[in-house]
Amino acid sequence: MDFTLDAKQQELVNLAKEIAQKEIAPRALDIDKSGVMDPELLKILKQSGMTQLAVPKEYGGAGLDLLTGAMISEELAKGCAGTATVCAANSLASFPILFAGSDEQKKEYFDCLNNGGIACFALTEPGAGSDAGAVSCKAKKVDGGYVLNGTKCFITNAPICDKITLFANTRESGGIRGLTVFTVDRNTPGVSIGKEEDKMGIRASATSEIIFDDCFVPTSARIGREGMGFRIAMQTLETSRPVVGAISVGIAQAALENAIHYAHQRKQFGQKIASFEMVQEMIANMVTKTEAARALVYKACWLKMQGDKRASMFSAMSKCFASDTAMEVTTTAVQVMGGNGYSRENPNEKYMRDAKIMQIYEGTNQVQRLVIANEALY
């Protein structure tokens, strides 16, 4: 396995690091408190290409591979996981277009992203979470296109989106075989944004319902064939799960660095708490697990890039292990800082709240374990 980056790739990772340190981290606590993304920061992310990480070279993008994209996501997440999620959700929404869109569809879609467009991936519904096959949003075939009806919920970026990558069912009876992907412009008549979630963490990223009410889209809005949606969704999630792993590693790394810094400053019983063996044990476990999570994320990306058949299992393992690690490391980081760790004056309690969603979205960690066990056993 070779994780070496070329000069261009390294330059982009360095740029993400610089943006995270200079632009994201200083704003992170304020954005977390207000729950509203800073428009100036969003502009910086768009102008620096951070919202276009999945755009291929032939459509005007940087043409990044999955590993470089993951490394960039880790850097952004060190500054703020919610902000990294805004960018990662643009990639998540792009993958179905990338995998199954026509040349014209790609051109139109990626032009929008290159011009600062924001996209969202709309699969989840009130009655269809882990069970993606239960999608009830309907796409009824009519003359020249489809009429969409239904409600999506918990959709990242929906309140600020320009493009929606929608999963709807073309079969009256529903089921996996009717699941079909559409690319829908936010301003299409019949599309409205519903209730916005007031979330525990990743508060820089806006999450809401999207309602489709007799919304007509032309046949040219369909991505791939009718019934291909489930396969496209699984292919998309398999590709994006290591990115969730990378964001988790970024959160863990930030919490770890904060805890180490504190352990060197804080004195009790006349000495720095870093000299206590039980504090050292906490730090040692945090460092080890964070490094192990990063290694698994890199390997999952690398296998996916090689088209290796183990990619699906490693993708699930990387998301599952890295997010469990982020939860554990951030909780321990609060412990290292004692009462100060529990205060909203410093970022460790935010890291802990941000880490929790990594175990839930893009398939809960229970679902990841089902994938892993299935691959390992059969």
Ligand SMILES: Cc1cc2nc3c(=O)[nH]c(=O)nc-3n(C[C@H](O)[C@H](O)[C@H](O)COP(=O)(O)OP(=O)(O)OC[C@H]3O[C@@H](n4cnc5c(N)ncnc54)[C@H](O)[C@@H]3O)c2cc1C
């Ligand atoms: C902040 C946030 C952002 C999100 N962004 C998006 C987005 O951009 N696009 C999108 O489409 N969705 C998004 N989601 C939805 C997310 O992917 C789902 O919440 C997630 O897949 C779980 O579905 P659910 O909430 O319906 O939980 P449920 O499926 O109801 O699960 C509840 C519990 O049951 C367990 N469970 C369910 N089925 C099984 C099983 N077969 N075996 C064992 N345990 C099981 C789960 O692990 C969980 O613990 C987002 C969610 C949140 C909270």
